Amino acid sequence: MDLFIGMDLGGTNLKYALGNENGEIIIKKSRPSQANQSQKTIFENMFIAVEELKAEAEKRKNKILSIGVGSPGSIDFETGQLKGSTPNLPNWAKAPIKKTLEEKFNISTWADNDANIMALAEARLGAGKGYKNILCLTLGTGIGGGILIDNQVLRGEHYSAAEVGHIIIAYNGIRCNCGNKGCLEAYTTAPAMVKRYQKKLKRLGLAYNINELNTEFIFQKASRNEGLAIETIAETCEYLGAGIASISNIIDPEVVIIGGGVSEAGDPFIKQIENEVRQYSVKAIMQNLKIVRAQMGNDAGIVGAILLAAENYSDDN
Amino acid sequence: MDLFIGMDLGGTNLKYALGNENGEIIIKKSRPSQANQSQKTIFENMFIAVEELKAEAEKRKNKILSIGVGSPGSIDFETGQLKGSTPNLPNWAKAPIKKTLEEKFNISTWADNDANIMALAEARLGAGKGYKNILCLTLGTGIGGGILIDNQVLRGEHYSAAEVGHIIIAYNGIRCNCGNKGCLEAYTTAPAMVKRYQKKLKRLGLAYNINELNTEFIFQKASRNEGLAIETIAETCEYLGAGIASISNIIDPEVVIIGGGVSEAGDPFIKQIENEVRQYSVKAIMQNLKIVRAQMGNDAGIVGAILLAAENYSDDN
Numbered sequence: 001m002d003l004f005i006g007m008d009l010g011g012t013n014l015k016y017a018l019g020n021e022n023g024e025i026i027i028k029k030s031r032p033s034q035a036n037q038s039q040k041t042i043f044e045n046m047f048i049a050v051e052e053l054k055a056e057a058e059k060r061k062n063k064i065l066s067i068g069v070g071s072p073g074s075i076d077f078e079t080g081q082l083k084g085s086t087p088n089l090p091n092w093a094k095a096p097i098k099k100t101l102e103e104k105f106n107i108s109t110w111a112d113n114d115a116n117i118m119a120l121a122e123a124r125l126g127a128g129k130g131y132k133n134i135l136c137l138t139l140g141t142g143i144g145g146g147i148l149i150d151n152q153v154l155r156g157e158h159y160s161a162a163e164v165g166h167i168i169i170a171y172n173g174i175r176c177n178c179g180n181k182g183c184l185e186a187y188t189t190a191p192a193m194v195k196r197y198q199k200k201l202k203r204l205g206l207a208y209n210i211n212e213l214n215t216e217f218i219f220q221k222a223s224r225n226e227g228l229a230i231e232t233i234a235e236t237c238e239y240l241g242a243g244i245a246s247i248s249n250i251i252d253p254e255v256v257i258i259g260g261g262v263s264e265a266g267d268p269f270i271k272q273i274e275n276e277v278r279q280y281s282v283k284a285i286m287q288n289l290k291i292v293r294a295q296m297g298n299d300a301g302i303v304g305a306i307l308l309a310a311e312n313y314s315d316d317n
Numbered sequence: 318m319d320l321f322i323g324m325d326l327g328g329t330n331l332k333y334a335l336g337n338e339n340g341e342i343i344i345k346k347s348r349p350s351q352a353n354q355s356q357k358t359i360f361e362n363m364f365i366a367v368e369e370l371k372a373e374a375e376k377r378k379n380k381i382l383s384i385g386v387g388s389p390g391s392i393d394f395e396t397g398q399l400k401g402s403t404p405n406l407p408n409w410a411k412a413p414i415k416k417t418l419e420e421k422f423n424i425s426t427w428a429d430n431d432a433n434i435m436a437l438a439e440a441r442l443g444a445g446k447g448y449k450n451i452l453c454l455t456l457g458t459g460i461g462g463g464i465l466i467d468n469q470v471l472r473g474e475h476y477s478a479a480e481v482g483h484i485i486i487a488y489n490g491i492r493c494n495c496g497n498k499g500c501l502e503a504y505t506t507a508p509a510m511v512k513r514y515q516k517k518l519k520r521l522g523l524a525y526n527i528n529e530l531n532t533e534f535i536f537q538k539a540s541r542n543e544g545l546a547i548e549t550i551a552e553t554c555e556y557l558g559a560g561i562a563s564i565s566n567i568i569d570p571e572v573v574i575i576g577g578g579v580s581e582a583g584d585p586f587i588k589q590i591e592n593e594v595r596q597y598s599v600k601a602i603m604q605n606l607k608i609v610r611a612q613m614g615n616d617a618g619i620v621g622a623i624l625l626a627a628e629n630y631s632d633d634n
Binding site: 074083084132133147149154155156157158159160161162164166167168169171173178180182238239242243245246247249250251252253254279280282283284285287288289 | 391400401449450464466471472473474475476477478479480481483484485486487488490495497499555556559560562563564566567568569570571596597599600601602604605606
């Protein structure tokens with residue numbers, strides 16, 4: 001059997017796996033990404049990962065046909081190189097991923113933005129299976145996005161499409177980390193939720209230690225009918241509803257897939273977001289739009305990277 | 318020479334033309350669309366238009382290969398039928414454009430949303446020539462939009478993509494005609510500009526007759542350094558900047574083309590919008606994004622319809 005390597009580079013770990021053309025994982029591993037170290041160190045971790053997986057493939061008498069890599073940042077899909085910098089990997093700017101791995105191993109390599117490969121995994125094997133036009137959102141400490149149009153990942157002219165966290169939902173609103181005002185991300189990330197909840201508590205003279213607060217805590221309080229927590233979640237859903245509706249009014253997808261830590265609050269949260277999207281969407285779109293939870297969980301990145309490797313290899317051969 | 322028929326159905330006129338595969342107009346005509354009349358009457362106007370153009374083609378000993386039609390509303394591109402209703406043509410709901418014309422004339426026909434065919438014309442022959450990823454906006458009494466991704470018109474799953482007027486730029490903001498709050502359209506159409514200007518005047522105890530006010534008047538006043546007019550235009554540019562940035566952050570285009578009545582205010586207005594877009598866009602996108610005026614003017618619709626006919630005919634043959 002011919003196999004593919006998928007690598008998912010994150011701020012904490014480099015996850016890597018051997019998989020088949022269907023995106024099924026044969027073996028998966030993980031090691032610290034050493035994200036604060038030099039570009040050379042990060043590449044050396046990737047080299048070790050590939051060597052380990054090559055050894056595993058040889059043991060099984062399988063051939064490795066290609067490598068797929070997901071990384072934070074905008075990545076030029078043709079050259080497989082980062083276009084600029086990325087905040088959590090300070091020395092990873094302009095990293096020539098494709099070139100470095102191809103020169104080292106003489107195996108065809110493709111690199112893409114991590115949110116794109118997660119969307120690819122959901123599209124092919126997760127909540128987006130059977131759909132052609134897909135919007136994926138990942139709600140966590142930031143907001144990631146991936147879009148598929150007619151089964152293809154939408155990368156955009158500057159490989160920066162689907163920057164869903166930075167659509168403006170509140171003209172002249174709250175300052176975002178990106179420097180602009182009113183971005184979706186400034187209202188709906190986990191830290192934004194916690195900050196808003198904390199503010200409400202303070203207004204009533206209450207306060208938890210901010211370090212103890214997280215979105216799980218807020219969802220738990222809400223499940224016990226705590227008014228401020230319920231309010232915080234309702235506002236978040238309204239903001240997300242406006243944002244998702246805006247994006248849907250532009251690309252008109254079949255399905256919106258919501259993943260990431262915050263989405264683990266469960267189906268009632270997704271349902272609440274859906275109700276808000278219905279308020280804001282153009283009728284023709286909303287009538288048949290599905291809003292669902294992501295299904296691929298923590299494996300989305302490596303499965304997407306394996307699929308990236310497999311699909312591009314078969315396109316080329 | 319083989320020719321194509323293009324028809325552009327509007328609330329006032331039905332424009333129609335004979336053109337070649339390059340979208341060059343051979344002859345163009347116009348008649349009242351009788352938009353308030355029955356579906357039958359509107360189709361009869363189309364029949365007369367086609368008969369006239371067929372006669373013109375025969376005179377020239379040319380053959381008509383296919384027909385393209387642009388119409389307001391969401392149109393199922395496969396069936397060539399309106400999906401719902403459209404405000405300016407009250408009896409045009411569910412109109413089976415493709416079927417009716419093909420049965421009458423036995424000539425292959427394609428129908429598409431009018432903003433899509435205008436975007437197609439700009440993309441192939443106007444301000445978008447040479448670009449693959451394009452966002453078109455038409456600023457008038459409403460806001461129309463068309464998007465091309467990799468040279469193809471983005472129609473969306475429910476044929477309702479590029480509803481650019483209804484992205485939310487101000488969460489919980491001004492009520493839009495669509496029923497939602499905070500839509501781009503509620504802030505940036507010609508009537509919205511006039512209303513805002515009038516309000517400013519009133520606040521100072523001044524007032525023009527609202528029927529005399531229009532955007533031309535406001536731009537003229539601004540050119541004479543009238544503060545309230547300058548303010549009105551500056552606000553409009555800010556709103557448009559936020560909206561265009563939002564859309565660009567999703568689809569990451571090469572060029573944004575701005576057309577419609579309001580855009581006739583000229584290049585300084587476009588430049589002012591561009592400055593605002595720069596405030597709100599993700600850096601990677603904005604660095605190389607061009608914002609330009611539309612070039613096709615009033616012919617955009619019929620040229621787009623001719624191209625729709627020609628491109629789909631050649632795809633099929």
